Amino acid sequence: MKFYFLIACCLFCKSLLAGESVTLKYNLTGSGNYFPYYTGDSDLPGIFPEIVQQILNTANIQGEHVVLPAKRTVKSLITGKIDFDIISTAWLSKQERDNPLFVYSEPLFQMSEYLVSLPKHAKKWQSLAAINGNNVGTVMGYYYYDDDEFSRMDFPSEKELILALQRQRLEVVIISELSALFWSRELGVQVALGAAHSDGFLRIRILHKYRHLLPQINQAIKQLHQEGTISSIEQKYIDIINKIPTL
Incomplete structure (x- = not known):
């Protein structure tokens, strides 16, 4: 009798645990043309999808x-349509960084964004203060901590920012270093890096209600760093960019 009672208890506990398990929904698409971070290619999905899958596993x-446009990511987090994304706190204003709705993981890897222009305009954009009061190319839906200092000219993607420079629709854009290198080479457009706009570590930003999962996530990140998995994923995509012929 005791044996059957123990089995019943085990089955009951198992059902409770199953009921408490969650599937975290997330969005990593950025602009959609976000190479090397997100590509939409199942064989080479991008740095973000590969790292996140390793962390979750x-x-x-x-x-x-969940595939979403960048401009809907924050709203989808607030409404609970998704539970986490990847972000650098260097992109955020202090008010956004301190939002009690979210908690942040340990660092994944570093990303730098720059003022990027055609080479003939590069000298003008070596100081970050140079963008104050000027039109600056940005990606629709992206965070820019100081976008009250300049006039945003939103474009659909990083690819479109480089094309806008080529067509001389504007003189300067803000874009990550690796995305600028990739689209410059892919499109055959020479560009120059100016002043750094932001430099920081990317982290998982997850809803506060899932803070109890943060120790598991952070331990996974620590293990993957120790094994060299995160750096090897990043390097794989850097190698792809470096193999594209330069002008």
């Missing part, structure tokens, strides 16, 4: 990617 957490 290592942390034994179920995940589901």
Whole structure:
């Protein structure tokens, strides 16, 4: 009798645990043309999808990617349509960084964004203060901590920013270093890096209600750093960019 009672208790506890398990929904698409961070290619999905999948697998957490445009990501986090994304706190204003709705993981890897222009205009954009009061190319829906200092000229993607420079629709854009290198080479447009606009570590930004999962996530990140997995994923995409012929 005791044996059957123990089995019943085990089954009941198992059902409770199953009921408490969650599948975290997330969005990593950025602009959609966000190479090398997100590509939409199942064979080479990008740095973000590959790293997140490794983290979820290592942390034994179920995940589901939800494709959203960048401008809807924050609203989708607030409404609970998604549970986390990847972001650098260097992109955020202090008010946004301190939003109690979110908690942040340990660092994943570093990303730098620059003022980028055609080479003939490069000298003008070596100081970050140079953008104050000027039109600056930005990606629709992206965070820019100081966008009250300049006039945003929103474009759909990083690719479109480089094309806008080529067509001389504006003189300067803000774009990550690796995205600028990729689209410059892919489109055959020579560009020059100016002043750094932001420099910081990317982290998982997750809803506060899932803060109890943060130790698992952080332990997985620590393990993947120790194994060299995160750096090897990043390097794989850097190597792809470096193999594209330069002008």
